[in-house]
Amino acid sequence: MPSYPKWVSKFELKPGVWVFVPSKESVNVGRSIKDVLEGCWFAPGYYYHLKKGGHVKALKSHTSGKFFIHLDLKRFFYAINRSRITRSLKEYLGYEKAREIAIASTVPAPDSQELAYILPFGFVQSPILASVCLRHSKLGTVLHRLSKAKGTEVSVYVDDIVISTQSLETAEAALTQVKEAAERSRFPLNTDKEEGPAEKVTAFNIELSHSSLVLSDQRFDKFLEIYQYSENYHQIAGILGYIESVNHQQSLNIK
Numbered sequence: 001m002p003s004y005p006k007w008v009s010k011f012e013l014k015p016g017v018w019v020f021v022p023s024k025e026s027v028n029v030g031r032s033i034k035d036v037l038e039g040c041w042f043a044p045g046y047y048y049h050l051k052k053g054g055h056v057k058a059l060k061s062h063t064s065g066k067f068f069i070h071l072d073l074k075r076f077f078y079a080i081n082r083s084r085i086t087r088s089l090k091e092y093l094g095y096e097k098a099r100e101i102a103i104a105s106t107v108p109a110p111d112s113q114e115l116a117y118i119l120p121f122g123f124v125q126s127p128i129l130a131s132v133c134l135r136h137s138k139l140g141t142v143l144h145r146l147s148k149a150k151g152t153e154v155s156v157y158v159d160d161i162v163i164s165t166q167s168l169e170t171a172e173a174a175l176t177q178v179k180e181a182a183e184r185s186r187f188p189l190n191t192d193k194e195e196g197p198a199e200k201v202t203a204f205n206i207e208l209s210h211s212s213l214v215l216s217d218q219r220f221d222k223f224l225e226i227y228q229y230s231e232n233y234h235q236i237a238g239i240l241g242y243i244e245s246v247n248h249q250q251s252l253n254i255k
Helices: 024-040 054-060 082-093 095-104 126-135 138-148 168-185 217-229 233-246 248-254
Strands: 007-014 017-022 067-072 153-157 160-165 195-198 200-203 206-209 212-215
Touching: 017 024, 024 082, 024 095, 024 126, 054 153, 054 160, 054 206, 054 212, 054 233, 067 168, 067 200, 067 206, 082 095, 082 126, 126 138, 138 153, 138 168, 160 168, 160 200, 168 195, 195 200, 212 217, 212 233, 217 233, 217 248, 233 248
Parallel strands: none
Antiparallel strands: 007 017, 067 160, 067 195, 153 160, 200 206, 206 212
């Protein structure tokens, strides 16, 4: 077990979702783990949370599609425990190193009565560890196969999955495969956030349809309010830059 405190505080971001603030020592360990993993494991190109461009670039990869699916992995990090991390890493690093990383990177589940350890939000290494575990699951295998299919695009952004296809039938078949794989992988999907197959879905407060990305009315109105009343130049410039990256016409409308 580590001889240093892993975190200095934790807080509940929303009901059931805890964020852990890592200690200085834990940050340094996390950076080392991240460096090690980046040196031996290469993320698929459609894992957009591990590359520049973020969720906007992820959604732009789908604009040639005609039918869309948006899925959310329910409590994604909570489904990743020490055993899953160890299994996913051991082929790259061997069992002992994999187990060492699993122990250093997990914390007691804050809302469990059992002695369960989960991957926490807030640790430096958590996003890449979650990604390795997803890729090595049955769900990750199905998503990878779909990403190779002609006319189908897949994007993963942490716990958000978007799939686009050229036909409704292909989208329906993809959804069936993903749901079955998610259940087998014990990565539950959030049915409350499921959308599609449809000609338009909303992800990250952005409406995605064929050849179009548009900020939702609610998000645009929020940005407009900040723009009108903020005296912070950098905040205003950031808002304009973000809106421009999503939809040029909307950026003109806010000025």
